[in-house]
Amino acid sequence: MIEMKEDVFDKELNSHELVVLDFYSTECPPCEALAPKFEALDNLYGDDIRFIKMFRQGNRELAERLGVRSSPTLLFFKGGKQVGDVLTGGIHRSDIMRNLDAMLPGSRVKEIHDAIEQKTSETETLVLGAGPAGLAAAIYLAQAKVDTVVVDPLLPGGQVSTTHQVSNYPGFIEPQPGFMLGHNMAEQAKVAGAQMKVAVEINKVDLQNKEIMVDGHETIRARKILITTGASPRYLNVEGEKEHYGKGISYCATCDAKYYHDKEVVIIGGGNTAVEESEFISKFASKITMVQQFPYLTANRAAQERAMADPKINILLSHEPRGFYRQGDKMMVKVENLDTKEINELVTDGVFVFVGMKPNLELITEPLEKDEWGYLKVNHEMRTSLPDVFAAGDVISKQIRQITTAVSDGTIASIVIARELQ
Numbered sequence: 001m002i003e004m005k006e007d008v009f010d011k012e013l014n015s016h017e018l019v020v021l022d023f024y025s026t027e028c029p030p031c032e033a034l035a036p037k038f039e040a041l042d043n044l045y046g047d048d049i050r051f052i053k054m055f056r057q058g059n060r061e062l063a064e065r066l067g068v069r070s071s072p073t074l075l076f077f078k079g080g081k082q083v084g085d086v087l088t089g090g091i092h093r094s095d096i097m098r099n100l101d102a103m104l105p106g107s108r109v110k111e112i113h114d115a116i117e118q119k120t121s122e123t124e125t126l127v128l129g130a131g132p133a134g135l136a137a138a139i140y141l142a143q144a145k146v147d148t149v150v151v152d153p154l155l156p157g158g159q160v161s162t163t164h165q166v167s168n169y170p171g172f173i174e175p176q177p178g179f180m181l182g183h184n185m186a187e188q189a190k191v192a193g194a195q196m197k198v199a200v201e202i203n204k205v206d207l208q209n210k211e212i213m214v215d216g217h218e219t220i221r222a223r224k225i226l227i228t229t230g231a232s233p234r235y236l237n238v239e240g241e242k243e244h245y246g247k248g249i250s251y252c253a254t255c256d257a258k259y260y261h262d263k264e265v266v267i268i269g270g271g272n273t274a275v276e277e278s279e280f281i282s283k284f285a286s287k288i289t290m291v292q293q294f295p296y297l298t299a300n301r302a303a304q305e306r307a308m309a310d311p312k313i314n315i316l317l318s319h320e321p322r323g324f325y326r327q328g329d330k331m332m333v334k335v336e337n338l339d340t341k342e343i344n345e346l347v348t349d350g351v352f353v354f355v356g357m358k359p360n361l362e363l364i365t366e367p368l369e370k371d372e373w374g375y376l377k378v379n380h381e382m383r384t385s386l387p388d389v390f391a392a393g394d395v396i397s398k399q400i401r402q403i404t405t406a407v408s409d410g411t412i413a414s415i416v417i418a419r420e421l422q
């Protein structure tokens, strides 16, 4: 691998048939996550492909010429021409390998893949998930001198990282950008001594044997496992939803209702959460339009009656959202009348979607005890039904899912684990 300046890049490109270029920055967590992968792949593919690193801020002209807007950005070149994907953000090893393989003949790809060594490492505690619960636990564990590895398929921070502003986490007078709060928690865990393996692919989780496999070749064994994989909102999967996630479409009233003081909002859903959260949002908003797919609300009777008696709440029954887009500072919601098939547009300031949450447990196949919604049951020490397997945060069965409660669960689990390992 070679670190290079932009003035010699074109020459380098002319003298090497195959090149991969990493534009990185300092103080860039995804760049830090990429660096060891890039180095390891250079060891594997380096005889065939030239691996180059370039400091983006110091080589702005070339970065701009190549359309690079963020760090890290990986670009692939064959015969002097850019080929393959432009990879940015939390880059997975398999995505890099897919692009490298595409530049080589199949027989050589096989040889390289055959040369990949399987690695096994051991740790005292393995934390699955780098959200607030996992990071709080990692801080406590590492400070208690417990060998701790935190693993996450994404960059650290969990749901907090996708939150525009957090104003209810104690210790900050002004609202904090969610991204910074998540970043600071991760940095605190690192400084305490926890090892972070983020933006990795988790191929297998074996809770019985307390081991996982990451990036297809690395097995990590632990004495204790803490599951802090969080929960995800159920999405509507309609046009514009992903694009406006956190930027006009919210999934958390406690977090975001305050931003709609004297404004109009649309709520999607008509179950208990939607109706109860609409009562809370009604303290702020001037008007609420609730869009419900069924010809009736499915919330409990008492909640329904309160919602119907609230003059700010209008209920649109037998309607489904079909798309979201922005017009100036307004959100536009396309809704279909399921009886007449007519499409109408609602103009609003913001949208809340309450069609349920789901725990992130897809990779966990062992029969852990769960509640009727699939969340993990734990006792007061955050122990699951499997020995030496703990769980904390949004993934467990509980009433209130917030950053403070996730941090609290992670704290309890880590102190119990640290005591047991002593």
Ligand SMILES: Cc1cc2nc3c(=O)[nH]c(=O)nc-3n(C[C@H](O)[C@H](O)[C@H](O)COP(=O)(O)OP(=O)(O)OC[C@H]3O[C@@H](n4cnc5c(N)ncnc54)[C@H](O)[C@@H]3O)c2cc1C
Pocket (backbone or CB within 6 Å): 128, 129, 130, 131, 132, 133, 134, 151, 152, 153, 154, 155, 156, 157, 158, 159, 160, 162, 163, 164, 165, 166, 167, 168, 169, 202, 228, 229, 230, 231, 232, 246, 250, 251, 252, 254, 255, 256, 360, 363, 392, 393, 394, 395, 401, 402, 403, 404, 406
């Ligand atoms: C848009 C939004 C705004 C919010 N605003 C606020 C707010 O203002 N105040 C507040 O208190 N709360 C807020 N919340 C709720 C809060 O973010 C959550 O309660 C909190 O993040 C839960 O923390 P957690 O660590 O349990 O889970 P998460 O934050 O969900 O983190 C879980 C982590 O686990 C990782 N993961 C998933 N699967 C695996 C796997 N198989 N292996 C390893 N890792 C895995 C995920 O990538 C993620 O990084 C908000 C939530 C959302 C969605």
